[in-house]
Amino acid sequence: MFPAPFLLRFSRFPGRPFCRAGQSLREAFLLGTIVNTIAIVAGSVLGLLFRGGIPKAYNQTVMQAMGLAVILIGFKSALQVDDFLLVIFSLAIGSVLGEGLKIEAHLERLGQWLQRRFAVAGDGIAHGFVTASLLFCVGSMAIVGALESGLSGNHQTLFAKSVLDGITAIIFASTFGIGVIFSAVAVFLYQGLITLTASFMREFLVPATISQMSAVGGLLIIAIGFNMLEIKRIRVGNMLPAIFMPLVYFMLRQLWA
Numbered sequence: 001m002f003p004a005p006f007l008l009r010f011s012r013f014p015g016r017p018f019c020r021a022g023q024s025l026r027e028a029f030l031l032g033t034i035v036n037t038i039a040i041v042a043g044s045v046l047g048l049l050f051r052g053g054i055p056k057a058y059n060q061t062v063m064q065a066m067g068l069a070v071i072l073i074g075f076k077s078a079l080q081v082d083d084f085l086l087v088i089f090s091l092a093i094g095s096v097l098g099e100g101l102k103i104e105a106h107l108e109r110l111g112q113w114l115q116r117r118f119a120v121a122g123d124g125i126a127h128g129f130v131t132a133s134l135l136f137c138v139g140s141m142a143i144v145g146a147l148e149s150g151l152s153g154n155h156q157t158l159f160a161k162s163v164l165d166g167i168t169a170i171i172f173a174s175t176f177g178i179g180v181i182f183s184a185v186a187v188f189l190y191q192g193l194i195t196l197t198a199s200f201m202r203e204f205l206v207p208a209t210i211s212q213m214s215a216v217g218g219l220l221i222i223a224i225g226f227n228m229l230e231i232k233r234i235r236v237g238n239m240l241p242a243i244f245m246p247l248v249y250f251m252l253r254q255l256w257a
Contacts, residue, residue, distance in 0.1 A: 032191075032195075033149065036145075039166035040184040043167065044170075047173025047175075051173065059174065063171070066171055070221055077214050081211060081212060082211075091245075095239045098240055099238050111127070129180070129186075137186060142161065142194075143217055145191070149195045149198075201247070213244065213247060223239070
């Protein structure tokens with residue numbers, strides 16, 4: 001989830017086609033997302049196999065350690081930004097939109113539906129689904145990797161993210177249960193949508209835009225870390241539109257120029 005090395009790649013594809021000769025659109029665009037989805041499912045299955053075999057104290061300590069690591073990753077992404085005012089306005093406007101759309105409430109209702117549908121006694125499917133979905137989706141690697149796949153057919157960032165997400169899914173599923181496996185669907189839809197629409201917005205997705213989007217995503221990752229450590233309950237889901245506010249800003253500026 002360290003976007004800086006990846007951002008430079010976008011400047012190297014000024015006139016290249018979105019997919020190489022002989023590649024289907026599905027292969028060129030969605031391969032990275034498909035691999036990422038499979039990694040989360042596989043990690044979740046492994047985590048479920050370990051569930052119950054790991055003492056609660058170990059699970060709690062590992063989850064706290066993961067929360068600290070998540071906060072560190074968020075800081076690394078958030079601090080690589082120059083235009084702090086744009087980040088502030090993006091968070092404010094995006095949060096207002098998210099509150100109006102009640103995104104987190106819809107995510108929780110979906111998680112609760114999954115819990116009623118699949119839960120066994122004591123399972124917190126809703127919590128596992130919401131926490132894992134947000135963590136896997138809002139990171140800068142999700143944004144940058146999905147954009148790379150759509151713009152250049154390069155899936156290396158999403159392949160690296162797949163390894164990280166697979167390991168995280170093992171830990172999450174061993175703690176939260178089967179709800180984590182359903183986050184793979186959210187990742188597929190979220191990253192797939194970004195990848196497929198990237199080609200249509202290519203002129204706006206310059207490194208500066210991606211940097212701002214990654215910075216906002218980094219701040220949301222920090223908020224997820226706070227939630228994992230139970231420091232303060234933050235409705236991260238309602239802040240998701242903030243990630244795309246820098247893109248909207250650059251699109252409007254380009255149109256008015």
